[in-house]
Amino acid sequence: MCRRTDGDILSGMAWRSENLNEVQTVWWEPGAVCLIDQTKLPHARETVRCKSVEAVAAAIRELVVRGAPAIGVTAAYGMALAARKSAATDRPGLLDELVRVKKILDASRSTAVNLSWATGRMLGVARKTDPGVVEIAERLLAEAHEIRDEDKRMCRRIGEHGAALLGRGSRVLTHCNAGGLATTGYGTALAPIRMAHEEGKELHVFVDETRPFLQGARLTAWELREAGIPLTLITDSMAAHFMGRGEVDCVIVGADRIVANGDVANKIGTYGLAVLARAHAIPFYVAAPTTTIDLSLKSGEEIPIEQRDPEEVTHLGDQPLAPEGVHAAYPAFDVTPHGLVTAIITERGIVEQAYEKELRRLVQAG
Numbered sequence: 407m408c409r410r411t412d413g414d415i416l417s418g419m420a421w422r423s424e425n426l427n428e429v430q431t432v433w434w435e436p437g438a439v440c441l442i443d444q445t446k447l448p449h450a451r452e453t454v455r456c457k458s459v460e461a462v463a464a465a466i467r468e469l470v471v472r473g474a475p476a477i478g479v480t481a482a483y484g485m486a487l488a489a490r491k492s493a494a495t496d497r498p499g500l501l502d503e504l505v506r507v508k509k510i511l512d513a514s515r516s517t518a519v520n521l522s523w524a525t526g527r528m529l530g531v532a533r534k535t536d537p538g539v540v541e542i543a544e545r546l547l548a549e550a551h552e553i554r555d556e557d558k559r560m561c562r563r564i565g566e567h568g569a570a571l572l573g574r575g576s577r578v579l580t581h582c583n584a585g586g587l588a589t590t591g592y593g594t595a596l597a598p599i600r601m602a603h604e605e606g607k608e609l610h611v612f613v614d615e616t617r618p619f620l621q622g623a624r625l626t627a628w629e630l631r632e633a634g635i636p637l638t639l640i641t642d643s644m645a646a647h648f649m650g651r652g653e654v655d656c657v658i659v660g661a662d663r664i665v666a667n668g669d670v671a672n673k674i675g676t677y678g679l680a681v682l683a684r685a686h687a688i689p690f691y692v693a694a695p696t697t698t699i700d701l702s703l704k705s706g707e708e709i710p711i712e713q714r715d716p717e718e719v720t721h722l723g724d725q726p727l728a729p730e731g732v733h734a735a736y737p738a739f740d741v742t743p744h745g746l747v748t749a750i751i752t753e754r755g756i757v758e759q760a761y762e763k764e765l766r767r768l769v770q771a772g
């Protein structure tokens with residue numbers, strides 16, 4: 407793991423929580439990809455410095471950095487790091503190495519398409535750059551910065567589009583963490599919430615704790631509190647209770663991959679929320695940048711679902727919860743069929759149903 411590698415720990419307290427909109431989840435230092443360590447939040451503020459592609463891949467796999475857009479940006483910097491550190495002396499040698507590095511990074515997590523989208527874009531740029539290895543390395547670093555900056559801009563636009571769906575006093579339920587920590591800026595599902603809050607709409611957010619990694623309890627609750635947005639933290643199984651009492655006006659979640667027919671992969675538990683929202687006639691919104699749309703897959707059945715170590719279910723950190731040796735399963739994501747999705751909020755606008763046609767139109771508009 408990245409953190410345990412000698413010299414990989416940069417320092418604690420290297421970032422400020424009082425200006426969260428400016429917090430970088432991922433940044434570059436000469437010779438290293440740097441990350442806020444999200445496995446430690448909210449109780450410790452540590453940063454991790456990955457000095458090799460293997461360390462970057464380990465940080466992604468072990469959720470030091472997580473959230474589809476953030477891992478895409480991290481992988482882009484990983485490609486730039488590889489080019490910078492490469493011993494290749496000519497262009498073909500470096501391109502071969504980048505193909506190998508792309509495979510390592512892509513294999514670190516399987517469901518979020520932003521990862522292979524970013525490494526594919528970096529490889530494409532390298533192939534178009536000539537003449538030499540130094541120029542390619544410089545160009546790749548500039549491209550990684552550009553991917554980061556684009557992500558920031560997309561999140562703001564998602565916020566602007568999505569905030570229009572939220573009325574004064576809206577009570578919104580969200581799952582997992584699709585906030586600033588999952589991106590390089592304003593978040594996706596949390597972007598409309600943040601923007602509506604800034605517009606003075608006085609929202610209230612129900613935050614699912616999100617078993618087993620607790621992204622909701624640890625990260626979303628922390629982000630919202632830092633932003634001064636009122637929230638109620640609930641366990642995942644309480645959502646039906648609050649919907650049944652009429653206390654939830656809409657659900658907004660992020661996405662790890664949206665395929666051509668509009669089916670959506672997101673954190674395990676999202677599908678159940680969509681079913682509950684339909685049963686209670688509550689709008690179910692998905693907020694994601696167009697970099698999360700994968701038109702190469704026709705339906706959700708084709709989305710690879712990451713299977714994580716079941717020990718993350720039987721244990722809480724080092725603390726055992728279940729009888730020793732009990733069989734457990736941990737699919738990290740599930741697929742919500744498009745028929746349960748009221749609308750998809752992207753940086754290029756909001757699409758409702760007729761997803762096949764509308765998603766293609768949005769992607770082609772880029």
Ligand code: MRU
Pocket residue numbers: 472473474475518581582583584585588589593594595621659660661662672673674738
């Ligand atoms: O396993 P994680 O924490 O990477 O899962 C994150 C999610 O499921 C998010 O909802 C999704 O990546 C969108 S983040 C803007």
